Each structure stands twice: as C-alpha cells, then as structure tokens.
Amino acid sequence: MIEPVLSVQQINKHFGALQVSKDVSLDLLPGEIHALIGPNGAGKSTLIQQIAGELKPDSGRIMLAGHDVTQLGTAVRSRRGLARTFQISALAMEDTVLQNALLGALGASAHPYRLWGSAMKRSELRTVAEQALDRVGLADQAHTVTAQLSHGQRRQLEIAVALTLSPKAFIMDEPMAGLGTQGSSTLTGLLGTLREQAPILMVEHDMEAVFALADRISVLVYGQLLATGTVAQIRSNQAVQQAYLGTDT
C-alpha cells in the first residue's frame, strides 16, 4: 500500500453551534494532485486552515509524512515540509520579487534568525530563490517591487515561495482565484509540472482547471465529505451532481 504524504483523519471542527468539519478524512498520495471542491461555505478553506495549522481541529488527527502534526503550529508544520499558498496573495508587497522568494529559502534554511551577514549575498539562498523564480517564469521580474506585479504574476510568486521550501506537500487555497483564461491556463501548465516534486492538495473553483489537473477529487458539502474519486467517478456521481456540479443538459 502506498503511504500517503499527508493524511487527514476524522477531523471535526465547530464554531459555536456551527459544525464546519464533520468527520473529514482524506489522503494526499505521492505524485498526485488532489482537488478539494464544493460550494461556497462548504468548509474548504477552514479545512485548509486546519491542515496548515492556523486552526486546531476539535478532534481528529493530521499526519504529515507519517508524523502526527495536529498539535503543531503553522511555522513548525512549514519547516516539516508543508508549503501553502493563500487564496488572497500574502506577500511582502514593498519588497522585490527576489526578496520574497529569498524569504522562503531563508525559512527552509538552518538559521532564519541570524543577525549578521547580508541575506541578499547568501549565495546558497539566492540560488534556491532564483531557481524557484525561473521555474514559475518570473526570473526576469526578480528585481521588480512585488506591488507592481500583475495579479497573475503574484499567484506565480506565491507558488515560487512555496517551491523554495522544497516541500513534502503543497497546500494551495484557490491558486486560480481571480485569473483570466490566459492566466489560468499558464498556471494550470505550471501546477501540472509541480506534482513530480511534491503532491498538491488544492482547493479550487475553476472546474476546467480541476478536471484538467486533478488525479483525484474530494467533494465537501456542509463540512462533510460527500465523495472522493477520480475525475470520471466524481463527474458521474449523482450525489455530487445534485449538490454541486449540476447536470449537463
């Protein structure tokens, strides 16, 4: 049996009387893109936040590479190999593109709190940062201030920062959000090549991208997992059609 890189086991989460995660279990297998879909308010982002460590589940376990990380904070999970991107780009807007990428490389390094030496002159960090920017197609924008990037380029930079962490798994919250057809297709191509490096758990509303990329899809409705399966299985699943996808007429 293939050991999952990330395993969410019977997660429950309440906000007062509202249950946002009901007994949710899902696995992220090596080399796969696993899409998490569902209507607005289904609890997808809350689940991502629990996996990333921003929220603690009321019960259940989260395993990363065979280790229980449920009680660990976001920063520690990141250092253990969980790289996330945000629904709304979370970048240092006043800094250059290279500085943002360098921040990721710094986070993955042994001495992120070092008070001496120039961060920009640390060649080992710079190499990692430049390679990540090259991979996402932002090498020529390295010295641009991040606030001047287009929305699509910011999404690419988010992924570049995640790449610098050399992660075991990527967690992506709506990477296509706000992108036009062109931007969406560029990013779809990029994400397709990333799975070789580490599997991706991705929340996404752009169904065209999901169907093009995902190896497996999980459908979340009212905090509960409705189904998990391949694209074909999910497309033909009656319950999913009724709850979310609708039927082709």
Added chain:
Amino acid sequence: MNRETLLNLLLLCVLLAVPVWAHAAEEPFIITLVTRALIFAIAGIGLNMALGQGGLVSLGHAMFFGLGGYSMGILASHAQTYTPLFEWPILLEGSNSMPVIWITAIAVAGLAALITGQLSLRTSGVYFIMITLAFGQMFYYFAVSWPAYGGDDGLSIYVRNEFPGLNTLDPIQFFAIVFALLIAVLMLAAAVARSPFGLALNAARQSPARVEAVGISPYRLRLLVYVLSGMITGLAGALFADLNRFVSPSMFSWQTSGEIMMFVILGGVARLCGPVVGATVFIALEHFLGGLSDYWQIYLGVLLLVIVLFARGGLVGLVAGKQQAHD
C-alpha cells in the same frame, strides 16, 4: 551611492563639524547641545528598529531610556559614596566606569524588554500601544516612590563617569564618545536591516501569515527586535544621565516615550538616519524657538502635523525621496 546615503554622510559630517568648530570657538554649550541631540538620536534609532522594521508602535520606550539612566545613577551613586549595592549573595560594588555602566544599562534594558515583550507582543495594534504605555508608567511611578534613589527628586551624580584615556568632563571629549557610539549603533542598525533576520522581520511587518507559512515565527522576530531596540534605547538613557549627571523619574514618563517617537516620525520611520535628523531638528527647534517663546512646542506640533500629512517618509523622505527596495 544613492541620495539617502549621501544625505546621511553629509548629516554626520555636519554633526561632527559643528562641535569641532564650537570647540575652536570656545562655545561649549553648542557642543553639549549637539551631544544631547546625538544621545536622543541613539534612543530614536533603538525605537526605529522596532517601529520602522518591526511595525511595533511602542509608547513605552521611556522605560528602557529610564532603566539605562537609573543603571548609571545607581551604580555611580554607590561608587560615589563607597557603599556596595548589596553584599548578599555576592558583594556588588558601584562603578564609575562608563563601559561597565553601558554594559549594565544594555543588559538591564534588554532583560526588561525580554520580560515585558513576552507579554505585550501577544497583543497588537492599539492594545500593544496601551500595554507598552502601561509598562512605562509602571516604572515611572515605581521610580517616583523609591526614596532610596531620590524618589520624585531624582538622583544627582557629582562627577561625570570615567572612560579610560579620556577626560569625560571636557565637552568635546564626551561628545567624541557619544559620536563614536552613534556611528556604532548606526552600523549595527544597518547590519541588522540587511541580515536574514532583517529580511524576515521586514516581511513579517507586511505579511505575518506569509512569514509563518515559510516556517519563521513572527513572534520570535518581534521579540528579538524589541529586545535589541530596548538595549539601544537603554544605552542612550545611560549616556543622557551622564550628560546631565542627573537622573529623575521623568526619564520614564510617557512624554519621553512620545518625544522618542517624535524623533523617528519627524526624521522618517524605517530610514536609517531618520532619528538622527528628527532628534537634531527637535533640539534645534527647542534651542532657537525656545529662546523666542515658552510655547515653542506649538510650532513643533505644526511641523509634526505637516510631516505626517504630507511627507510620509519624514524629513529624510522629503529630501531623499521614497525608500527603494534594493537587492
């Protein structure tokens, strides 16, 4: 070399040249005035590290300034009266050596920052401002009600403390010590800003979630810069006490915190020499306008208002332009 670096070098040259001229012209008061501005500048550089790079709006930096001042006052008063600070569990004597006093002031202020920072950094925004203000006022009232070291009246030291090989009572020689320390503190601030820590801290101010997502704790970054910032302001406090040969609870007061913040805002938040410009302008206004009217702070208020409304980068930003992100 960019415009801001040129401006900084020019400023430092002027701040060096004026006392040298004043020494030749036998105007010791001018030397003392510039020395005072430089000491305030050091205090401001301390705050600027926390405020400019870390985004920590501390209204309690007088706490560190006062602790530095009282470190000097207590050590020197015991050395003056030949009485030990305490005899148990170890014998600890006073000291009139500046290096010993500076190290003590830095250590005491750093420890206070470490303790108060762990509590105050759990809050943010207006709560952080209020909690730092509260800590500062706690120390103020403690100093007021501590008769052993002068209470409300403060503590006078009759002779300025000693520095090996120099006559510290000579204004130009004391100025030289302060100027050298200012350069050292500026170099430290520039080095920290360039360092991996500086990169992460700067990013944590803009997007704490991003920093956390790459495995770095914004809390640890902020605590570290808060301690560094407190240490530098503590050193300034010790120098200020030595300049006046007097310490009083007013060094702990919220007005002092406000003044230190004013140096930073006037000169330019997050600009390396912003506090140096701010403190110099403050002292110049106090000297020149103070001679014309007792209400000179009205003009200072107007200037501050204009800077805040129209020059977000402070006076440095006004002359050198917007800060560039540089690789």
